[in-house]
Structure formats: structure tokens, C-alpha cells
Amino acid sequence: MAVGKEQEILKARTDKREYRRIVLRNSLEVLLISDPDTDKCAASMDVRVGSFCDPEGLEGLAHFLEHMLFYASEKYPLEDSYSKYITEHGGSTNAFTSNDHTNYFFDVNCDGFEEALDRFAQFFIKPLMKADATTREIKAVDSENQKNLLSDAWRLNQLQRHLSLEGHPYHKFSTGNWDTLEVCPKAKGLDPRHELIKFYEANYSANLMHLVIYAKEELDKIQGLVEEKFQEIRNIDRNSFHFPGQPCRSEHLQILVRVIPIKQGHKLRIVWPIMPEIQHYKEGPCRYLGHLIGHEGEGSLFYILKTLGWATSLSAGEAPETSEVSFFKVVIDLTDAGHEHSKDIIGLLFKYISLLQKSGVCKWIFDELAAVCETKFHYQDKTPPSDYAVNISSYMQLYPPKDWLVGSSILSTFSPNIIQKVLDELSPNNVRIFWESKKFEGDTDMVEPWYGTAYSIEKITGSMIQEWMLSAPDEDLHLPAPNVFIPTDLSLKNAHEKVNDPVVLRKSPCSMLWYKPDTVFLTPKAYVKIDFNCPHASDSPEAEVLCDIFTRLLMDYLNEYAYYAQVAGLYYGINHTDSGFQVILIGYNHKLRILLETIVDKIAQFKVKPDRFSVIKEMVTKEYQNFKFQQPYQQAMYYCALILQDGTWPWMEGLEALRHLEADDLTKFAPVMLSRAFLECYIAGNIERNEAESMIQHIEDVLFKDSNPICRPLSPSQYLANRIVKLEKGMSCFYPSEGLNPDDDNSALVHYIQVHRDDFTLNVKLQLFALVAKQPAFHQLRSVEQLGYITVLIQRNDFGIRGVLIIIQSTAMGPAKLDLRVEAFLKMFESKLHEMTNDEFKSNVNALIDVKLEKYKNLREECGFYWREIAEGTLKFNRKQSEVAALKQLTKQDLIEFFNSHIKVGAPRKKTLSVGVYGKLHSSEYTVDKSEPVKPYSVKIDDIFSFRRGLPLYGSFKGGLLHVE
């Protein structure tokens, strides 16, 4: 048992957890993390084998192995018992495959950790990859790929790979499908399962694995556990994989690739192969260059492109593929006008790069960035243990032990030479430009084989780019100014009182302020939310669209100034909501007030700039148009919400309204919208009482106090409500709809069961049902029946109206048939529920109690909970404790009775809404199902709005604010 020689692992100043590195006899390297405060334990195993290791002709094998490994093991042969165990102990489990590694992880309530860990370890010791499961799971991989086929992100990613050296693993297709994993191997006389096992045995070796264990116990205890459970993983001293050499040769560089995307919109991706940052992670050349090229302040490339009306977003930075292959990418979303000026835009980008060349590497910029990174690292928020474990186990293969926690997050060495070296790589001689637009339809002559993306290639030369630089407009590009938003006061305010729940600090006809000082996280950060309830903001599709444009224009006006705040770790957003709009700020509290006051001034002085209006209108229009390219299950979710929520407009009406809207309409609309407003505010974190009060007082002074005020309070009848349709007891409603994208093969079903209005006892019964049914539903519908990769059972909460959803996206069958499979599952589950022993029942109840009592890990999480109670008007700040008390009273019989009356097929009080979206493969079923005669106790919805109008509504929790004392 070699306990690695004590190396100090650098950790954040605020981090109270303990860490220890050990190396087991089988060479498995492990990081143990002891956190006495945690309510969840977690583990992550990172295996240095990924899709780059796929054998020739077996594309997707590593990814497929990732799917298969968790099915069963020799010690625990029952299929699915691992996931069932984890779910029933309040946890979750998942895995992912990348180019050069595969990561497996789970989290679980602490009392279930030891057994969960044993089950987890067995997958790496003696997995059982049974023959029948193998064939079934190839279908899941195929369905996963079907889901990706019409996604531009996947298509573009594969096109970039396709246009690279054929012998390099970067060139390959990594997901796998039915052809690559079943048909082709069999045609060659290969048995897919045999190949899978061969791959596993040849490559999975303890010396290529890194494990992170996150637990509540002391380090010695965790160490004992790990030594006992992971020692038996086989070590064959497999050499770690190397994929040296660049995947881009001269024929793959200096190319301009025109690509036809699925969605509306034009995009430029300018890409250079570079020296991977990991080789100089302390010097951070890509972070330095990404910071400058991606800057949005005055004088930046984006600022200029925005001023010209050519771009709506820009990002820049490293996109590493492995520790040996990496790219620097600049991605720019273009407007229609920008699309016509693509060569000017490329010219301006190279002009900015040459500005960086002329300016030389600036120490003050590096120092500023280093300071921001250092503060960010030392004041990082605690994240869920499984996320934390996954990050670190991935870092363990890249960094020496002392930097396992830090990774690349701190810049410690200023090296102008290294930055210069990467800057030199961003040259016209190395560049690959991918230019996406539907305008290229009809002009392409090539097709990428895996996704069918149409494209064409033009060779470009350095001198062409020189010409573009010369002909580009002469704009004042310059380096950013020093950042005034970097916090210098990180001290903690003295919270005099221990406040457990938010309190009303201030109440007026204009606003209500809820407040909660931080006494838990002790971090110099704050959270501010101002919710503008404006009755005129959502009373028509036009109003909703105009309000949306209003918020985007505000963000647009603020951008070059507020971008500095974002860089410094103070985030803000102005978003349109169902009842108006909201302003949110979260981050270091030191300079928060400056930003808040600027935002409020911008609201008060709002003016429509016609040129910016048309850019934003174009952007919103494309977003609406792209609605039809959403995944079919997202379309089904959308219809479900539209049917349930009163006073909502369909996207088609928004799109229609947009067509006619002009800048003048917003000029008229904005003052009307603001004329009546009520501000619901929540301030939490490192902010004192009087500060919080004076912030809101200031906002009222600006907006409400004047001889001719911008806003006036609401009249009592104007308070906004959120009202949800009350489905009829004993009725099943079905809404069939054709998929919006006729090219999409996938169908989807959302099967919604509406249960009740917020009530602690019913809530916990529903939650317990969802906990117990979640894994069996996944197992039966996805793993056994293979209906589709996306198969999930979750709870749904619409403004306090509770229910449960089963979502399936499928190429295997159409929505009406899927609905029958859901009912068959519920029937099967009924007998399982009766078979449940009292011990099993108790253990599920305890798991749910543990989940409820889980402490918030950071301010954002805590604020999320309280804000929801405030925004929805339920105001049950004691919800967790009350629900725990209700759970303790619950018997197995209560759960069965709940199931029998609300969930069981044919139950008298059951209220079901099934939404079916029919994909290309099932379009003939759509015609049949739509004209099928209606069965007793069921309703077929033809028109969503007449259906909605014909039903009663639940009472709203929201809008009762006047009565809060």
C-alpha cells in the first residue's frame, strides 16, 4: 500500500475540506476528499481511454462500452440493480466519453455510500456484459445518435473532424450507431459483444485510471474503504495512449468552408491548430489571448462589429481536444448585414490580431487577469460533490498532484515569450474558416458522411487575408481599459442577527423587499433580484415580443460597460418574464451597487435606437423561426405548458406579431409598459440591512418619485396571477401534433399526470412515488423496451400545481403507441408497489428525507429556493421541515392509496394530458391517430385555446402580496 509521498495539494483559502493522494498496489491513483459538512457522497473514475482508441471500423466502441459497463457485474448480476440502489438512496449516476478519456460517476446520500461504492468498484473489476443487453444497448446508442443528427453543434464538430488527416483519430466518428456497432461488424464476421469485451480487456487497466472519492468520513476511514474495494481492479500496465502529430496538414489549412446549417442564422468559426495550453498552464497564453480577442468593451473587436450592426455575439478561446491536439477558436454570430461583410469581419479580426502583435504582450493586462483568476479560485462556490469529483478526476490525468484542485484556474507565471508563441500561431497561414449560412443552399458540392452536412471548400491564401484586412473599414480598435469592477474589498459584513428565512424588510405601494443576510457561506458575494411586475407587459403577443426586445436592448446598451463587471465576477441579466421583466445581479458585492444603479438609470432613460432595434428584431425573429428545430420532446413540453398555463401565447403568434413591429412601436410601448409596476425584490448575501433598504429606496426614487413619474403603483385589481388549467378528473386528454421539422425522424411523447395544488402531505406522496418509480420507468421503457435514448420520469410544478411527467423521444414507435407503453408500465409498476417490503418503503422515505435536509452548497442555490417561494407566491419558507414532518407520518398504505386514486390506469381521480409529436417516421400514424374515434373518458384536443378556455383554473398563489404582513 504505497501512500504517495506527502505532496502538498494546493487548495483554496476558504476550503475547509481535507485531501489526500494515495496510490494503490495496482497503481490506481486516488484522491480522497473528506468533507464533514457534506450531505452527499460521490465518486468519479476517470479512465484514460476514449473514442480516439476505437479500433478501425468499430466507430463508437469506447462510447458503447461506457453504456455497457454499468449494466451489471459478477458480484451484482441483477441488471439495473446499481442504478436502482443509487436512485433509491437519493443519488444519481452517469458517465461520458470524450476523445481520450471516459468518466464514470455517481452521488448518493451518505448512508448509502459504502454499498454504492462497492457496486461501482465491481464494474471495473468484473463487469458482466450480457449478450442480450449488448444488442439492446446498441439501440440506445443508435437513438442517442438519432437525436444528434439534426443538431448543428454535432454536425459542425464532425465536419471539422472530417476535414482533417484521415489517419489521425481526430478524423473519426465517435458516437457510434446501429451500422458501426452491429451491421458492419457482423458483415465482417465479427461479434459486437466479443469486440466489446476484447476492447475492455485490452485497454481498461488500473494504471490508466484516476479515482476521486468525496465522503463525509475522516481520511483514514475513506482510505480503508478504497483500499478494500478498488485493490482488485486489474493492472496490465497498459501504456497510456498518445496521438502525436497535428491532425491538420497543409491541405486542411487556409481553407474557407461554406456550410449549410439546420437552423436560421449565419456564423463564422475561425479556427487555428495551436500548441495545447496544458503544456503551459501556468503561463495561460490562450486565456490571455482569449480575454483580449473575446473582449466586449469599447474598442474591442466585438464592440466594433456590434457598432457596425454585423455581429450579435463573439467568443474566443482555446478548445482543447486532448493534451496533444488543440485549437484556438473565434466564433461570431452574424447578422444578415454581417453575412454580407464576412470578409471585412475576417479582415477586422486579423487587424485586431496584428494590433496585439504591435502592442506586445502587456504585463498589466496579464496581472489584472491573474488577479481575477486568483480571487475566483480562492472564493469559489462549493459545487455538488459529483461535479467536483468529475472535474478533479479529469484534472488528475493532466496535472501534477499539487495542481489537481487548481488545474488551469490560476495564472502564476508571466511569460511574454510563450504568449507570443501562441499569438504567432494565430496567423493567416494556419487558419481554417467555417462559414455557416442557409444562403449557401444550392451552392455546395460536398456532403459530410456521418451527419449529411452539405458544404464546399475554397482555398484561401495569406495574401487574400491581407487584402481583406486592407479593405476592411478603418475602425478604432484598441486594447481594453483597466477594469474598475475588480473587487478590492472582500471583507465580510457583520451580520448582527441570525436570520433563518427571508424577512420583509421594506414594503411600499411600489415594492416589497425580502432580505436574508448571509450567515452560512461567509463569502463576499451577494444576490439581488428585482422583479418588475407590469400588467401591460404580457397582455398580447405584441406586448410580450416588445417587452422581450426592450430587455435585450437594455442589455445591448449596457454591454460594453457591464462586460467589465462580468469579467470581474459580477454577473447580471435583464430577462423578460411571464409578468414583465427582471433584473438579476450575482457576484462580488463590493461594486454591485454601481452596476445596479447604472442598470436602473438605463431603464429610466430608455430610448429606442432604431439601428439596434432592427438588429435585435432580426435576432428575435430567427430565434422564433428556429423554434421548429427544437428536439421533438422539447416541442411536446412546449405544447404541454401552452395547454396548462392560462394567458400564454403560442410562438407562431409572436412571430406573426414581430413581422409588423417597428422601432416606433417600442417607443410607444415602453412608457406604457413601465407606467404601472410593482417591484418584488430579494436581496441576500454579504449586504447589510440598511444597504439593502437604501438600494430599493434609490430605485423607487428614480422610477416612482417625480412630478411626472416613470412608474406608478398598481391598482389592487392589477396584481398579476399565474393560473393553471385544472384538468378534469377521470379524463385522459390527448393532443397529437406533427413535428415542426419535417426532416426529423424522431417522435416524442409527454405523458403528464396532474395531481394537486401545493400541499405538504400530497407533495411528499407524489415525490415518494416519483422516487420509487423513476428507475423502474427508465429501466423498463429505455433499457428493456428500447423506446428511445431520452426516457425520463420527473415531477412537474407549475406555480404550485404539482404533477408527474413521463417523457420519451423515439424512432421506435409513434406517440399513441408510446402512450400505451407508458400505461403498460404503470400497470406493471402497480404490482411492484404492492410487493414493496416495509423495509424498502422506510428506506425510500429516509432517502427522501435526506435529500430534503440537504444543506445549500452556495448562495445561488439558497436564493434559488427562496426566490421560487417568493415569485410563485407560495411563501413556504419552512417547506423542507414541514415536508419532512409529513413524510415521517407516511405509511406504505398511504402511498398505495395515493397511487390508486391519482396515478393508476383508470383511477377515478386521475387527470392525464398526453402530448404527442409525430416525427417523419410516424407521419402516417398521425393521420390515423388524429381521426381515430374518441374513447370513453378521453378527449382529443384539436385546438389548444378552445380547450384551455373550456376548463376551470386553479387559484393563483401569486398576487396576494398586499396581505403579507
Ligand SMILES: [Zn+2]
Ligand atoms: Zn451515450
